[in-house]
Amino acid sequence: MTGGADEGVYFITGKDFTNAGAASSSLKKLLEDRGVPADIVRRFSIAAFEAEMNAIIYAVAGMMRYSITRDMVKVTLQDMGPGIPDISLAMTEGYSTAPDYIREMGFGSGMGLPNIKKNVDHMTITSVVGEGTTLEFDIALSPSP
Amino acid sequence: MTLEDIQTILNAAVLARRADLGVSIDRAYCADLMSDVLAFSVTNSLLITGLTNAQVIRTAEIADIRAIVFVQSKRPDMETIALAEGRKIPLLATQLSMFDTCGKLYANGLRSQSVDPA
Numbered sequence: 193m194t195g196g197a198d199e200g201v202y203f204i205t206g207k208d209f210t211n212a213g214a215a216s217s218s219l220k221k222l223l224e225d226r227g228v229p230a231d232i233v234r235r236f237s238i239a240a241f242e243a244e245m246n247a248i249i250y251a252v253a254g255m256m257r258y259s260i261t262r263d264m265v266k267v268t269l270q271d272m273g274p275g276i277p278d279i280s281l282a283m284t285e286g287y288s289t290a291p292d293y294i295r296e297m298g299f300g301s302g303m304g305l306p307n308i309k310k311n312v313d314h315m316t317i318t319s320v321v322g323e324g325t326t327l328e329f330d331i332a333l334s335p336s337p
Numbered sequence: 338m339t340l341e342d343i344q345t346i347l348n349a350a351v352l353a354r355r356a357d358l359g360v361s362i363d364r365a366y367c368a369d370l371m372s373d374v375l376a377f378s379v380t381n382s383l384l385i386t387g388l389t390n391a392q393v394i395r396t397a398e399i400a401d402i403r404a405i406v407f408v409q410s411k412r413p414d415m416e417t418i419a420l421a422e423g424r425k426i427p428l429l430a431t432q433l434s435m436f437d438t439c440g441k442l443y444a445n446g447l448r449s450q451s452v453d454p455a
């Protein structure tokens with residue numbers, strides 16, 4: 193693996209389904225270019241994409257910050273949105289408040305947050321109803337021994 | 338099997354200007370729920386779906402899906418086709434229903450997980 197610390201930010205616009213996934217897709221490329229093993233890249237990309245889609249579906253706007261070091265990739269997605277009243281309920285597989293038009297796009301099965309948790313090493317969600325939600329996660333970049 | 342075999346079995350149209358139909362496909366996943374694809378598909382699968390929006394292409398890119406078959410005569414729009422071309426994800430479209438698509442591919446040996454014997 194090559195390269196030093198790398199950080200940046202992507203701005204996410206609520207309901208912008210045309211560009212939905214663009215941030216996660218460029219982060220995926222960044223990791224691939226650094227020679228991160230494919231299975232780790234896949235775990236990371238899935239988590240980033242589910243997080244990005246949630247911000248696009250539920251929030252007005254969001255900021256996705258990332259930092260990549262030799263050992264770890266970390267993402268903090270802070271959004272301006274309705275917030276999550278009950279985080280443990282939101283983490284339950286199958287729980288979703290997505291409207292029908294989101295379901296018609298193939299989302300809204302209530303699998304996103306549980307799947308993020310499954311793919312990352314650490315994940316935290318903080319949320320204030322009426323203000324927004326911040327989701328943070330990280331993944332170690334070297335294959336575990 | 339190759340993507341070309343799949344095209345023949347499904348009598349499918351290829352929705353790409355340059356597609357490598359020689360790529361080998363040995364597993365498949367079928368869903369209209371993108372979160373299911375992200376949660377349960379394995380890397381380098383064929384995705385069989387009835388959804389044709391841009392999120393399907395993004396999901397496929399994120400989940401390392403190798404190619405997509407749209408069932409029941411459904412066609413993505415040109416922007417979506419262009420997005421897939423840019424990601425080098427070949428798109429096929431068949432008139433068969435989802436059930437018949439999966440049935441035919443299964444009968445020809447395609448499976449959901451790796452073909453390696455357990």
Ligand SMILES: Nc1ncnc2c1ncn2[C@@H]1O[C@H](COP(=O)(O)OP(=O)(O)OP(=O)(O)O)[C@@H](O)[C@H]1O
Nearest residue numbers: 246250282288289290299300301302303304305372
């Ligand atoms: N950023 C967010 N802002 C507000 N609510 C959110 C946010 N992220 C998730 N939620 C709430 O948590 C629920 C569960 O989220 P999760 O991602 O697990 O499933 P989903 O988005 O409904 O469906 P899927 O992710 O399977 O497409 C959502 O339906 C929504 O009510």
Ligand SMILES: [Mg+2]
Nearest residue numbers: 242246304305
């Ligand atoms: Mg979600």
